[in-house]
Amino acid sequence: MLEIKNLTKVYEGGTQALTDVSFSVEPGEFLAIIGLSGSGKSTLLRCINRLVEPTSGQIIWNGQDITAASQDEMLRIRRKIGMIFQHFNLVSRSKVITNVLAGRLGYVNPAMSLLNRFPKSDHEMAIRQLERVSIADQAYKRADELSGGQQQRVGIARAMMQEPDIILADEPVASLDPVLAHSIMQYLETINREDGVMVLCSLHFLDLVHRYADRAIALNKGRLMFDGSPEEIDDEKFKEIYGKEAERIG
Amino acid sequence: MNKNKPSLKRSFGTALTVVVGIIVFAYGVKVTNVNFETTRSENRLTQLQRVIRALVRPDIIEYETVDTIIEIPFYLPCPEGQEIEVPAADTSQPYLTASEYCGSPGDLIVINGHNFTPHSRGPINFFTASGVKKQLGNFETDGDGNFELEIELPTRQPVEEAQHIQAIARLRVGSPKFTETAKVTWEKIIETVFMALLATAIGTAAAIPISFLAARNLMSENKSPLTTVAFSIVGWPVGIYLGLEIYGLVRDFLSPYTDNALYMVLGILAGTVIIYLLFKAIVKPEETQKMPHAIHTILRLILLFLAVITVIGLMIFLKSILRSAGLALMEHFEFLGFLGNFLFQVGESGYLVIPAVSALSIGGAIGSALGKIGQRISDKSPASVVKIVNLIAMPLATALLFVLVGGALDWFYQINNPVRTLYWPAGIGGAIGFILAVITGPKQPLPTGMAIYFIVRTILNGTRSVEALVMAIVFVIWVGIGPFAGSLALALHTVAALSKLYSEQVESILPGPVEAVQATGANHLQTIVYAIVPQIVSPYISFTMYRWDINVRMSTIIGFVGGGGIGFLLQQNINLLDYRAASVQMLAIAVVVALMDYISSVVRERMV
Incomplete structure (x- = not known):
């Protein structure tokens, strides 16, 4: 179980990104995080694996306080938390397989990994993960030769190499067209259902939230505005989350 | 319409600007001794004619x-x-x-x-x-x-x-x-190109690691509490001292064996095997170990220490065998003499490189190990304990730093007075450290990365601002007149210039992949190798080519101060008023620079 307690983040320069956010996620749950751009969704996700250092509050995962972990402990915690990004964040000049194998860096022998040597089992696993997102034939191409949808699938394969318990997806479909968006979301759904991985996914489109999420939370200016089933988001709630002038699309 | 009419005030302003402009240029003409009268002088024109006519008839054939x-x-x-x-x-x-x-x-x-x-x-x-x-x-x-x-x-x-x-x-x-001139010029221009090549190679090798320390985006993330800072400040000098001592011990221990070929070969073989075994033992993944974490870490440190000693020994053997092999080659095979000399010189450089490597690596190891202990104390202990540790460790660390600075000042100015170079610095340093420990919060993260960044940048800027020509003068004193001094001067300047260019390249990488690799649980080095290096390889190559190009041009004039290369010849001929010979050298420089420019642009196009 992942528990977020009174999480607050103030960036240097005084921007209040998160204010006193508390919620919890059950193992195997698919949680959608919605809210306007700049509402603190990305910050929230990055606090969970401490790519962003929280100002105060606690994040407790299976009884361990992530916010209090030392740097070395954090590396161990991170390898169980996969992350998927809006802009894929692949190393574009490296091969697809190298990008996927990078997901194992937290597990392998550090000295050997610096020489780009991975165990055979990891190579096999990488090919398996690429097969799972149906791009095993692209494994030895350079990452920037792939299309956007393919690159995001590489991103998923990289996250899955970590054998994660949690996947943090930061607007994984925001730079893809609607058809590709559904296919990427379906991969996340499969991972969630079949592997029982907890997914925390920030999304822009409510129809995707309705279709894929078990539960949704909403942020507005860094405050938690809503926590419940996606069906409960009616017009009134919607206006609360997105502001009075907002109109529903999709 | 009236608006566009120039007002009296504006016209006056314009007039004033023109007058000021004329005054500025008039002063400029005076201080630069502009004298067009001389350009018409009959006598000078004849001389000019003579020199130009000589210059266009290079003494080649x-x-x-x-x-x-x-x-x-x-x-x-x-x-x-x-x-x-x-x-x-x-x-x-x-x-x-x-x-x-x-x-x-x-x-x-x-x-x-x-x-x-x-x-x-x-x-x-x-x-x-x-x-x-x-x-x-x-x-x-x-x-x-x-x-x-x-x-x-x-x-x-x-x-x-x-x-x-x-x-x-x-x-x-x-x-x-x-002609004889053409032959000498050929020899010297080859020397010049190779000077540039060596300087670029040495400079690049040193500039790559330094550039990471001078990149703001990498360094700004590194923050450590005061305890860590204090412990590593103590660790580094102690480690460097120990490194030099250990080198001395290993060298003395091995000295009876380093002039016998059989022993040397055996030593190298044994050393390689031992290092391989130790390496395997050290890097065994932790999951397979059955012992508690702390013991495992200590065991690992001991193995690492043994490995470092073996590596030092191995390097000493390698150095000796290279020297001997080089000497033997030079003696028995004359046509392979240059290869023999190369081996000999590589071995000889060991006398300089091995102590430096052992001092820096053991210094770094002990510095970071102590830093880690400090980090652990800071992470795990209550704030009051951390505060007490800080109050003890920080004065020690700053006192040590000040004593080292005092020692350096003593060396420069030969003060020879321990009260002023030892006791006073220790006291002042201790006091400053104590004050720092008092005012800094016990677990407050300090921007250590940015501190290192500023120090490295300042040193680089200082080094870069000294022209290679000036550096060459110092190196000529150290290693004597000749191309070696020139190469060293160019190499030093290359380190400073390339580090800056490289680090700016690191600063302009995309942050996304770095974030993604960090999110997998990769450590610092892994992040550099997997997320940063792929993004900077091609600009690094392109900058290195550009630098070689610059070094060729600079090495043509470094001979003016005795740094070898074609500059020496050129200056000599100009002083002897032998313009036809000087013309050959200028022609050679022009051809080489043009060629380098062409080659480097082709290579850059291919690579990037």
Whole structure:
């Protein structure tokens, strides 16, 4: 179980990104995080694996306080938390397989990994993960030769190499067209259902939230505005989350 | 409409600007000694003409020549009341005729040549009775082997007997060959290119790691609490000292074995095997270990220590075997002498490199190990304990730093007074450390990365601002006049310049992939290798090529201060007023620079 307690983040320069956010996620749950751009969704996700250092509050995962972990402990915690990004964040000049194998860096022998040597089992696993997102034939191409949808699938394969318990997806479909968006979301759904991985996914489109999420939370200016089933988001709630002038699309 | 009409105020402003502009330029003309009068001076123009004519005739090719000397008698002045005997010329051979066979100084006479080799040239000289020569002009024959030249008779002491006008027909025999100047220039330009190559290679190797320390985006993330800072400050100098000591011990221990080939080979083999085994033991993944974390870590440290000692030993053996092999090659195979010398020099560089490597690696190891202990104390202990540890460790660390600075000052200024170079710095440092520990919160993260960033940047900027030419002067004193000094000076300048360029490249990488690799649980080094290196390889290569190009250009002038290369030759010839030779060297530089520019642009295009 992942528990977020009174999480607050103030960036240097005084921007209040998160204010006193508390919620919890059950193992195997698919949680959608919605809210306007700049509402603190990305910050929230990055606090969970401490790519962003929280100002105060606690994040407790299976009884361990992530916010209090030392740097070395954090590396161990991170390898169980996969992350998927809006802009894929692949190393574009490296091969697809190298990008996927990078997901194992937290597990392998550090000295050997610096020489780009991975165990055979990891190579096999990488090919398996690429097969799972149906791009095993692209494994030895350079990452920037792939299309956007393919690159995001590489991103998923990289996250899955970590054998994660949690996947943090930061607007994984925001730079893809609607058809590709559904296919990427379906991969996340499969991972969630079949592997029982907890997914925390920030999304822009409510129809995707309705279709894929078990539960949704909403942020507005860094405050938690809503926590419940996606069906409960009616017009009134919607206006609360997105502001009075907002109109529903999709 | 009225708005566009220039107001009096504005016109006045414009006028004032113009006046100020004129004053500024007038002053500039005065301080730069602009003097257009000199450009018209007859005397200077002739000299300029002479130099330019020499410069456009580089002394590259020469022929062997055969001189044929043809003379006619000449009387200066005309003898009074005496008929001049004109000797009958042998018309089957080249011969000269003159319009007059006597005259007064300053008269113009016409000299005709016949039967010469077509299109040949040579000087026409006047020989006095006492055999003093004065060149009157140069002739060039036409297609039939004839020429006609008007000459002015020289001013000479009047003599009665016949003097001579002489034409020297120079005939080229054999094929053209390179002059001595051309050969020397070739040798030196090769030396220049290789100086640049060596300097670039050494400079690049050093600049790559430094550039990471000088990249703001990498360093700004590194923050450590005071405890960590204090512990690593203590760890580094202690580690460097230990590293030098350990090197000395290992060297003394191995010295009986380093002049026997068999021992050396055995030593290298054994060392390699031991290192391989230790390495395997050290990097065994933690999951497979059954012992508690702390013991495992300590065991690992011990193994690492043994590995470092073995590596030092191995390097010493390698150094000795390279030296011996190089010497043997030089002695027994003359044609492989340069390879032998290379091996010998690589081995010889070990005397400098191995202590440095062992000091820095053990310094780094102990510095970071102590830093980790500090980090652990800071992470795990209550704030009050951390505060007490800080109050003890920080004064120690700063006192140590100040004592080191005091030692350095003592070396520079030879103060030789322990009160001023040891006790005072220790006291002041301790006090500053104590104050720092008091005012800093016990677990407050300090921007250590940015501190290192600023220190490295400052050192780099300082080094870069000293021209390679000036550095060469210092190196000439250290290693003597020659290309080695030039290479070292260029290498040092290259480190400073490339580190800056490289680090700016690191600063401009995309942050996304770095974030993604960090999110997988990768450590610092892994993040650099997997997310940063792929993004910077091609700009690094392109900058390195560009730097080689710059180094070739700089090495052409570094010889001016004795740094070897073609500059030495060029300066010598300019000082000897031998402009035709200097012209060869300038031509060589131009050709090499143009070629380098072309090659580097082609390579950059391919790589990037």
